[in-house]
Amino acid sequence: MENKKIATRESFGNALVELGKKHEDVVVLDADLAEATKTCIFQEEFPERHIDCGIAESNLMGVAAGLATTGKVPFASTFAMFAAGRAYEQVRNSIGYPHLNVKVCATHAGISVGEDGATHQCNEDIALMRTIPGMVVINPSDDVEARAAVEAAYEHEGPVYMRFGRLAVPVINDRPDYKFELGKGIVLREGKDLTIVATGLCVSEALEAAKELSEEGVDAAVINIHTIKPIDEELLCEYAKKTGKVVTVEEHSIIGGLGAAVCEVLSEKCPTPVKRIGINDCFGESGPGPELIHKYGIDKEGIKAQIKAWL
Numbered sequence: 001m002e003n004k005k006i007a008t009r010e011s012f013g014n015a016l017v018e019l020g021k022k023h024e025d026v027v028v029l030d031a032d033l034a035e036a037t038k039t040c041i042f043q044e045e046f047p048e049r050h051i052d053c054g055i056a057e058s059n060l061m062g063v064a065a066g067l068a069t070t071g072k073v074p075f076a077s078t079f080a081m082f083a084a085g086r087a088y089e090q091v092r093n094s095i096g097y098p099h100l101n102v103k104v105c106a107t108h109a110g111i112s113v114g115e116d117g118a119t120h121q122c123n124e125d126i127a128l129m130r131t132i133p134g135m136v137v138i139n140p141s142d143d144v145e146a147r148a149a150v151e152a153a154y155e156h157e158g159p160v161y162m163r164f165g166r167l168a169v170p171v172i173n174d175r176p177d178y179k180f181e182l183g184k185g186i187v188l189r190e191g192k193d194l195t196i197v198a199t200g201l202c203v204s205e206a207l208e209a210a211k212e213l214s215e216e217g218v219d220a221a222v223i224n225i226h227t228i229k230p231i232d233e234e235l236l237c238e239y240a241k242k243t244g245k246v247v248t249v250e251e252h253s254i255i256g257g258l259g260a261a262v263c264e265v266l267s268e269k270c271p272t273p274v275k276r277i278g279i280n281d282c283f284g285e286s287g288p289g290p291e292l293i294h295k296y297g298i299d300k301e302g303i304k305a306q307i308k309a310w311l
Helices: 008-022 040-045 057-069 080-086 088-096 111-116 125-130 143-155 202-215 233-243 258-269 289-295 300-310
Strands: 005-007 026-030 050-052 073-079 103-107 136-138 160-163 168-170 186-189 194-198 220-224 227-229 246-253 274-279
Touching (some): 005 008, 008 026, 008 040, 057 080, 057 088, 073 080, 080 160, 125 160, 125 258, 136 143, 143 160, 194 233, 202 246, 220 233
Parallel strands (some): 026 050, 073 103, 194 220, 194 246, 246 274
């Protein structure tokens, strides 16, 4: 039976409502995209705690920063291209520099945005955000993880960047032993021949690829890295030593994202051959999300083919 699929932006919207019921200091800001980012769910429940800043994303971040100085916990939401791209200076200088307690919630990240095309497919946001000192960067893999990430972001004192997708993805973490902890990776599958390290929507695809590889005699471990900064150095080194080869998979440029973060750790702590799978220094294009994921080689078929070619 196929897993149920939910877009992590939906999970984000639902999680905000639950958070708002528990904590009166939660305020949500949006940039004229409440329907798309799903903050409209919060807006309906708590209209007095939802601020639409209009199509003025830099101002949105400034307002969020101001609210944080008054003791509120602002969740500032817009598309990743605008949150990390258009408002980069404000996120850096108004939120990151004073280390304010603002949660930047970026939806519609990566090429799975689909028909919106290259201008809106942000494959650079993780790279931009992880260079800001003190910024936590989270990229959840499914509904369960997205909800847990919102809760963890609230509990964390300081700036957090969260990345959510437009496309519905399989729910893979719906199990009693699931535990979300900032900065901790999760081993989803054991293996001895290589380790696949994945993040976001690529986690479920990496799991499927590993299952198919096992039928062909390649035993791959799979690690879900939901927190790209701070990254789980200990777990990465443990599995790099155990399997001797590492493959990273992300819906993001291979420059500056998960692949780069993993290479930084391993080159310093335990040198290991690494193959990076992601967007190869190019812009996206307009088309249906699932077809783009296939074309750019980050679905199970693409992951499997690239691993086999590398091995």
